[in-house]
Amino acid sequence: MQQTYFMIKPEIVAAGDQKVGAILSIVNASGFRVTGLEMRQLDRPLVEDFYGEHRERPFFGDLVEYITSGPVVCIRLEREDAVSRLRELIGATNPAEAATGTIRFLYGESLSNNAVHASANTEDAARELDLIFG
Ligand code: CMP
Numbered sequence: 001m002q003q004t005y006f007m008i009k010p011e012i013v014a015a016g017d018q019k020v021g022a023i024l025s026i027v028n029a030s031g032f033r034v035t036g037l038e039m040r041q042l043d044r045p046l047v048e049d050f051y052g053e054h055r056e057r058p059f060f061g062d063l064v065e066y067i068t069s070g071p072v073v074c075i076r077l078e079r080e081d082a083v084s085r086l087r088e089l090i091g092a093t094n095p096a097e098a099a100t101g102t103i104r105f106l107y108g109e110s111l112s113n114n115a116v117h118a119s120a121n122t123e124d125a126a127r128e129l130d131l132i133f134g
Contacts, residue, residue: 002082003035005128007117010070012107013039020073023103023116027077030089036076036133044068050131059112066112074132083125086118 006027012019028034042050047067054060077086091102094111098104107115119125 001078001080002122002125003076003078003129004082004086004125005117005119005132006075006077006086007132008073008075009113009115009117010066010072011109011113012115013071013073019107023107024075026103026106027075027086027089030085032077032079032082032086034075035078036074038074038133039071040074040132041071042068042074046131050128062112076129076133083119083122087120090116090118 008020008023012023024034044064047064048055051060051063051067054063079085089103091098091104091108093104093114095104095108095114096111098108103116104114109115119128
C-alpha cells in the first residue's frame with residue numbers, strides 16, 4: 001500500500017459540496033481509501049513551502065495567491081501504486097490537454113484553475129503529507 005496527497009483547490013470548494021462530493025466519488029470508485037481529510041484555509045508560508053519547487057517560475061506569485069484565496073480540501077489517499085494511479089486519474093496539468101474522463105478534463109477550467117493537485121512522485125507525496133498532516 002502506498003500513500004499520496006490529493007488536494008481539491010479553492011474554486012471547486014467555493015462552487016459547493018456537489019463538486020467536492022463528485023470528485024471524492026471518482027477517487028473512491030477508483031479504489032483509493034481516504035485515510036485523512038480536512039477542509040483548511042492554508043496560509044501563505046505553508047503554500048510557499050508546499051510549492052517551493054516552483055519558486056522561480058513566473059506563475060509562482062499567482063499560484064500562491066490562488067491557493068490561499070479560500071479553503072481547500074486536503075486528503076490523504078491510500079492504495080497500491082497510489083501516486084501514479086492518482087496522477088493518471090487527475091489528467092494533465094493543463095485541463096485542455098487532459099484525457100477524456102479525467103478529473104481535470106471534467107472539472108478543470110484553466111492551467112491555473114485546474115481543480116485538483118496530486119503529488120508528482122513518492123518523495124513529493126511524503127513531503128506534502130508531512131507538511132499538511134504533520
Ligand atoms: P499543480 O499540480 O497544483 O502544481 C503546480 C501548479 O501551478 C499547477 O498545478 C498549475 O495549477 C499551476 N500553474 C500555473 N501556471 C503554470 C504553468 N505555466 N505550468 C505549470 N503549472 C502552472
